[in-house]
Amino acid sequence: MNFAFTDEQAMIAETAKAFFDENATSERTRAAMDNDGVDRALWHSFCQELGLAGIALPEAHGGSGLGLVEFAILAEAAGAQVAALPMLGSLAMTAHGLARGGSEAQKAVWLPKLASGEAIGATGLAAKVTASGDRLSGTVDFVAHGASADVFLIATDSAAWLVERGAAGLIVAACTTLDQTRPFARLTLIDTPAEPLGDAAAALRAAQEGGWICVAAEALGGAQATLDRTVGYAQERVQFGRQIGSFQAYKHRLADMMVEIEQARSAVYWAACAVDEGSDEAPIALHSAKSFAADTYFRCAGDMIQLHGGIGFTWEHDAHLFFKRAKAIQSMLGTSAWHRERIAQLIGLGDAA
Amino acid sequence: MKLGFSPEDEAFRAEAADWLNAQMHGEFSDLKGLTGLTAAAERRKEWELKLGEDRWSVIGWPSQWGGRDATLAQQVIFAEEYARAGAPGRIAHMGVELAGPTILTFGTEEQKQRFLPGIASGKVLWCQGYSEPNAGSDLANVRTKARLDAATDEWVVDGQKIWTSLAQICDWIFVVARSEEGSKGPKGLTFLLMPLDQPGITIRPIRQINGEAEFNETFFDGARTASGNLVSTPGNGWQVAMGLLAFERGVSTLGQQMNFRNELDAIIAAARENGSAQDPLIRQRIARAEIGLRLMRYGALRMLSHTDHARPDGAALTYKLQWASWRRSLGELAMDVLGQAGEVTDDEDYHFPMLPNLFLSARADTIYGGTNQIQRNIVAERALGLPREPRGSI
Ligand SMILES: Cc1cc2nc3c(=O)[nH]c(=O)nc-3n(C[C@H](O)[C@H](O)[C@H](O)COP(=O)(O)OP(=O)(O)OC[C@H]3O[C@@H](n4cnc5c(N)ncnc54)[C@H](O)[C@@H]3O)c2cc1C
Numbered sequence: 001m002n003f004a005f006t007d008e009q010a011m012i013a014e015t016a017k018a019f020f021d022e023n024a025t026s027e028r029t030r031a032a033m034d035n036d037g038v039d040r041a042l043w044h045s046f047c048q049e050l051g052l053a054g055i056a057l058p059e060a061h062g063g064s065g066l067g068l069v070e071f072a073i074l075a076e077a078a079g080a081q082v083a084a085l086p087m088l089g090s091l092a093m094t095a096h097g098l099a100r101g102g103s104e105a106q107k108a109v110w111l112p113k114l115a116s117g118e119a120i121g122a123t124g125l126a127a128k129v130t131a132s133g134d135r136l137s138g139t140v141d142f143v144a145h146g147a148s149a150d151v152f153l154i155a156t157d158s159a160a161w162l163v164e165r166g167a168a169g170l171i172v173a174a175c176t177t178l179d180q181t182r183p184f185a186r187l188t189l190i191d192t193p194a195e196p197l198g199d200a201a202a203a204l205r206a207a208q209e210g211g212w213i214c215v216a217a218e219a220l221g222g223a224q225a226t227l228d229r230t231v232g233y234a235q236e237r238v239q240f241g242r243q244i245g246s247f248q249a250y251k252h253r254l255a256d257m258m259v260e261i262e263q264a265r266s267a268v269y270w271a272a273c274a275v276d277e278g279s280d281e282a283p284i285a286l287h288s289a290k291s292f293a294a295d296t297y298f299r300c301a302g303d304m305i306q307l308h309g310g311i312g313f314t315w316e317h318d319a320h321l322f323f324k325r326a327k328a329i330q331s332m333l334g335t336s337a338w339h340r341e342r343i344a345q346l347i348g349l350g351d352a353a
Numbered sequence: 354m355k356l357g358f359s360p361e362d363e364a365f366r367a368e369a370a371d372w373l374n375a376q377m378h379g380e381f382s383d384l385k386g387l388t389g390l391t392a393a394a395e396r397r398k399e400w401e402l403k404l405g406e407d408r409w410s411v412i413g414w415p416s417q418w419g420g421r422d423a424t425l426a427q428q429v430i431f432a433e434e435y436a437r438a439g440a441p442g443r444i445a446h447m448g449v450e451l452a453g454p455t456i457l458t459f460g461t462e463e464q465k466q467r468f469l470p471g472i473a474s475g476k477v478l479w480c481q482g483y484s485e486p487n488a489g490s491d492l493a494n495v496r497t498k499a500r501l502d503a504a505t506d507e508w509v510v511d512g513q514k515i516w517t518s519l520a521q522i523c524d525w526i527f528v529v530a531r532s533e534e535g536s537k538g539p540k541g542l543t544f545l546l547m548p549l550d551q552p553g554i555t556i557r558p559i560r561q562i563n564g565e566a567e568f569n570e571t572f573f574d575g576a577r578t579a580s581g582n583l584v585s586t587p588g589n590g591w592q593v594a595m596g597l598l599a600f601e602r603g604v605s606t607l608g609q610q611m612n613f614r615n616e617l618d619a620i621i622a623a624a625r626e627n628g629s630a631q632d633p634l635i636r637q638r639i640a641r642a643e644i645g646l647r648l649m650r651y652g653a654l655r656m657l658s659h660t661d662h663a664r665p666d667g668a669a670l671t672y673k674l675q676w677a678s679w680r681r682s683l684g685e686l687a688m689d690v691l692g693q694a695g696e697v698t699d700d701e702d703y704h705f706p707m708l709p710n711l712f713l714s715a716r717a718d719t720i721y722g723g724t725n726q727i728q729r730n731i732v733a734e735r736a737l738g739l740p741r742e743p744r745g746s747i
Contacts, residue, residue, distance in 0.1 A: 001355060001356060001357065001359075001362070001426040001429065001654070001658075002354065002355050002658050003356060003651065003654040003655050003657075003658040004354065004655065004658040004659060004660070005354055006354060009354060227737075231737050231738070231739065234739060235739070235740075242740075243740055245733075245739040245740055246739070246740035246743075248730070248742065251730065251733035251734075251737075252726070252729040252730075252733065254733055254739065255674070255728075255729035255730075255732035255733045255736075255737070256729065258667065258671055258732055258736060258737065259671040259674050259675055259678075259732070261667075262652060262667045262668050262671045262675070263645075263648040263652060263671075263675060265655075265667070265668070266648045266651035266652045266655055266668065267644075267648050267651070269354060269651075269655075270356070270647070270648075273354055274356065277355070277356055277357050279356065279357070281647075284643075284647070285647070288643075288644040288648065291644070292644055292648065340636075340637050340640035340641060340644070341636060341637070341640070343640040343643055343644065344636040344637070344639060344640045347621065347639075347640075347643055348625075349621065349624065349625065349636055349639060350625065350630060350631070351631070352631055352632075352633050352636055353631035353632065353633070
């Protein structure tokens with residue numbers, strides 16, 4: 001038992017932080033927001049030069065064979081900059097889902113491409129589709145970075161398929177989305193050819209676990225960034241002849257942010273570790289991490305706006321990028337109340353009235 | 354990063370659990386599940402002696418001083434098994450967790466030989482004499498005076514301490530007193546170890562909101578202690594006192610958490626029994642409490658796995674606020690689960706059962722050991738580097 005990063009993990013964290021801090025600048029993120037929400041040049045250098053995209057994918061398919069702890073480290077660093085990258089759709093859900101539930105042929109075709117950034121994947125859960133043979137019809141809503149994807153992992157509660165961009169009868173409609181760094185798309189399928197996954201249940205579980213860890217870790221990185229940036233502002237801005245950070249009400253609010261963030265940090269790495277180690281605690285850890293980190297992020301991002309005053313309400317300031325990402329994380333992949341209800345079941349409270 | 358325990362650790366767990374269960378189902382079954390610290394004081398003293406005799410009292414200490422040189426993982430395991438077995442809250446905790454580590458860190462060889470065996474064996478119980486009527490959050494404002502009497506080679510102490518927990522059953526007290534006439538604030542303070550059983554010390558229990566009297570007023574009127582019972586040097590008391598506060602964040606927090614586990618389990622059981630477990634709002638609150646408790650465990654494990662003690666990590670600096678606020682809400686949840694049934698007791702002495710007592714006693718958690726407001730100042734100033742609070746001149 002040792003709940004601290006190994007030297008290797010600490011090195012990955014340092015590398016990732018330096019990479020995103022330097023490259024995922026506000027300017028570049030905003031340029032991507034005006035497009036499809038993907039900074040392709042950044043994604044390319046993350047996958048190719050840094051070579052970390054396949055960190056949790058099997059070595060046989062172009063990955064490094066590490067786990068969700070290492071993946072969370074990357075997502076945390078990317079989240080701290082609200083980087084406009086398909087980390088969630090392409091890696092956390094599609095690639096991880098395929099790695100666990102895809103057929104050998106599917107893995108051989110897609111995993112190297114997803115890890116190298118040559119292809120982008122997107123995942124749509126809770127798809128409202130019906131299958132007839134190897135063809136799907138119906139709709140899939142809220143597919144993150146769907147308009148940028150080359151391949152889709154589409155799943156219902158009991159089945160999962162791969163659908164390629166350009167497949168007959170597939171319409172991908174980009175949505176104007178609150179979080180422009182991760183816009184949604186709506187997929188409409190009309191008798192569209194789809195390849196069933198080898199093990200749908202395993203794929204679904206892996207996609208969910210990967211997705212929860214990814215957004216929870218992004219939330220952690222984002223929340224820490226809102227605190228760090230607000231602390232910086234608190235020391236710089238002067239009112240009433242004092243730094244605003246010398247007012248106790250202001251200090252205490254920042255302290256409260258830190259208390260929440262430290263718990264979110266424990267939650268994220270507990271959950272990632274529990275999944276990697278196959279612990280019995282994994283389900284409760286995942287529900288805790290997703291709900292707690294998302295709520296923490298939202299609260300901190302809201303505080304960031306408040307504690308900046310008027311400047312925090314401007315489009316030009318980055319506060320709203322955090323705020324919108326935080327809101328999107330709270331609602332996606334199960335709301336916080338839904339996750340807590342799962343926990344209520346897991347700890348033996350029986351059914352709700 | 355690794356959460357699982359090794360097979361050797363699991364073997365240690367089995368050994369610890371076996372011993373604890375044998376005690377709680379045998380000689381000490383009357384203490385099983387006992388909460389608070391005031392009930393059954395004499396039996397609890399016997400329990401401390403038993404822990405000492407079988408070397409389970411201070412397992413993290415060097416074996417030379419009665420410990421087992423236990424690894425971090427083993428200490429975690431013992432704390433967990435201790436609470437799981439329903440073993441009672443430890444009345445020796447201020448010696449084991451505060452006085453002992455302070456002496457180990459700052460004491461002379463002679464002081465170690467003099468005091469550590471008493472703590473490790475459970476024979477000598479310690480209490481903490483910091484707070485005074487005018488020195489609470491502003492601890493550096495202590496006025497109790499200490500002067501060295503050259504004739505007898507003893508320190509002579511005059512003044513008053515307050516809120517001294519368990520002084521009425523303890524043997525020794527560690528005291529922060531002002532030894533330099535006219536000094537102010539953290540300068541000129543001295544850290545002394547003093548025997549309580551002497552004519553110069555009077556202890557008066559103070560009744561608390563839950564009806565119990567765990568804390569006391571402690572009066573010093575020409576109280577004496579040998580000059581060798583000074584820790585560090587005269588005037589360096591503040592540094593010792595602050596060093597000691599860091600020990601409060603030790604492994605014991607895990608044992609404390611297991612007691613919280615027992616409390617939360619009691620709430621869950623009560624909710625199932627009276628049907629409130631079906632109420633969606635109560636379910637959300639219980640789930641939040643469950644999450645908070647788990648995160649406390651992993652926060653503590655992070656804090657204990659962190660090896661750079663010169664620079665405590667974020668988990669350590671925020672831990673007090675985290676657990677104290679959590680437990681206060683737990684008390685409120687307990688009452689909302691129980692409803693009005695929680696507001697009546699069969700006991701004529703205003704002694705409430707576990708859950709209503711939790712509701713009341715938890716109000717102290719956000720006060721002692723640094724109030725929530727003081728903790729927020731500490732986090733803001735020490736962890737976030739914000740400007741310090743201005744001092745007044747009244
Ligand atoms: C159950 C219990 C057991 C205890 N056991 C012990 C013991 O064994 N030994 C011992 O030495 N002490 C003990 N204490 C004392 C405890 O440490 C003090 O009560 C605590 O430090 C607060 O001091 P105070 O009571 O003087 O309150 P004050 O310091 O007077 O505080 C009153 C209020 O003012 C607020 N306040 C004060 N300063 C500031 C500031 N700078 N900014 C914002 N708000 C501020 C506080 O947060 C609090 O809300 C115990 C207390 C309790 C309740």
